[in-house]
Amino acid sequence: MWWVKPTKADVYGNRFRQRRVRAFLxxxxxxxxxxxxxxxxxxxxxxxxxxxxxxxxxxxxxHFTLVNLYPEKTPDARFTARIGDACALSDIADGSFDIVHSNSVIEHVGSWHNKARMAAEIRRIAPRYYVQTPNYWFPVEPHLRTPLIHWLPRPWQRSLVMRGAHGFFPKAETLDEADRILSDSSLLDAAEMAALFPDARIERECFARLVKSLIAIR
Structure with missing residues (x-):
């Protein structure tokens, strides 16, 4: 695996995630x-x-139904896992669920076209949804955990990730690895989230008075 799995402290000790879960609940x-x-x-x-x-x-x-590109283990009957593409869920009927939840995923699906497809699937599958994504205009890129890197020209980005490890990613040894790391996510801003989810309110999650994350809620 070419990226480093987040630790439990990253996931469960994060006060922002706990606050999000309370809002979702x-x-x-x-x-x-x-x-x-x-x-x-x-x-x-x-x-x-x-x-x-x-x-x-x-x-x-x-009851949670987990959709991922790869198999996901389920510990008990409260969970169901299925393999699927969040951008193409035609086997799930309209309104099949009560709520769709997605935390820091839509920035990983690639092109704007794919993001729009994922948003459309979310909007049709349940009457409610809670979709969080990091804000492009927050100065620290959350996956690389590096200030300003996502605002730099691509050649400068490649140079940085080939000089050492950044965030969840090890040092890139080749240009291909560097490009794969840099293509892992493409962050969204508030206007883009509003365009993807026109029937939602877009909440802004702040840190030090800067908008850290965006949350589409319907």
């Missing part, structure tokens, strides 16, 4: 006011993520 509670179970489709999610945050939701009757 408020949406689940709206569903549970009228239904016995809340069916969640998590695009790009992992059971490990939810188990790490289980103290926040364990008393709620939630």
């Amino acid at each position: 408020a949406m689940c509670d709206e569903v549970l006011a009228t239904k016995s179970t809340c069916r969640v489709l998590d695009l790009g999610g992992a059971a490990e993520y939810w188990l790490g945050l289980e103290p926040l939701w364990k008393d709620r009757p939630l």
Whole structure:
């Protein structure tokens, strides 16, 4: 694997993620006011993520269906895993779930066309959704954990990732590896999120008065 898996502290000790989960659970509670179970489709999610945050939701009757490009292990009956492409979920009928959840995934699907396809799938599959993504205009790139690198010309970016490890990624040894690292994500700004999710409100998650993340909520 050419990237470094985030540690549990990265995922579960992150106060921003805990705050997001609480906001998401408020949406689940709206569903549970009228239904016995809340069916969640998590695009790009992992059971490990939810188990790490289980103290926040364990008393709620939630069922998570996890969609990933690769097989995902499920620890118990509260989880179902399936292989799928978040940009093309034609085997899932309209309105099949109560809520779609996606945390830091849409920036990884590639082109604007793919992002628009993923957004359209999210909007049709459930009446509610919660989609978070890092903000392009925050000065620290969250995957490389390097200030300003995502604003630099591509040749300068390549040079930096070939000089040493950055964030979740080891040092790139070749131009191909450098390009693969740099192409792993393409960040979005608020205008782009609003265009992708026109029926949502776009919330801004701030750090030091700067917008760190954007969250589309319907």
